[in-house]
Amino acid sequence: MWYTYLIMEIIAEKSDIIIHGARDFDLTHIFECGQCFRWNRTGENEYTGTAKGHALTISQSADEIVFHDTPERVFYDVWYDYFDFGTDYGAIKERLSDDPVMREAMKYGGGIRILNQDLWETVVSFIISASNNIPRIKGIVERLCAAYGEETVYRGDVYYTFPAAERLSALSREDLGVIRAGFRDKYIIDAAGKFHSGELSAQGLSKMTSQDAKKALMTISGVGNKVANCILLFGLHRTDAFPVDVWIKRIMEYCYFGGGKRPINEISAFAEDKFGKNLGGYAQQYLFFYARENKIGTDREDVL
């Protein structure tokens, strides 16, 4: 068994960090599988984004990943964990490959990694995701950061960090009008209050079982079952969580139920039974990317 984090080589060269020999890592898969909203394609095999107070341009060619203008300290303090380099995705994919549907899905998004994102940013981002589409979610999050985040300069350009709960807790719905979040503005303010007061915190939630953390998250107005599952998976790295959205519902109906409509609860139960306690989140991400690549539920679903 190969372990990505053991065989890969990390080199500091001039102002860049360069990685050779990384496996199961593809920027397109990572940034287009629906887990994050602040990364944009800025060139051929290149993405630029902001996370945990730092901006980054990252590019990838056949044999190397380049973290541009990145001090070693920032790479090891922030990006190594953010990109989940300590996890062996080869072993995860091996375990999922018993299932023929997963084998097919992993042909499409085999380079996915579940990012270790900031919890608070994940809470707000997925509150905004409710009854929304991904381009518009990205727009709202970006306006939120531009209006209330802090400036950070990277490679001569200004970026905005994700605003702290303390900052947002002081705002009114009118103040949030500029981000055009619609009915979700009151939910953002409620979440900010709970995180600023300490009623909810990353430290507290990370000590809870997934079930308890989910209950606690659902005390936030605007956080229901689906959004809570996304926060568990993307904000707390609970890979037992299996968020069922319209894409997952469609792809699973198509691949596992012969195309017949099924209620969300039945799909969740099926996934829990099939993928078990720890693989559900990974399976969900491979399926989500697969569904979107093949536009399941739209005019191109015949391609499968």
Next chain:
DNA sequence: CACCAGGCAAGCC
């Protein structure tokens, strides 16, 4: 114009 988008809360029974 209607309908939908990574749902949810509130109001019904």
Next chain:
DNA sequence: GGCTTGCATGGT
């Protein structure tokens, strides 16, 4: 408990 409806905004 389960089921229905309104919700802001923007794209097709």
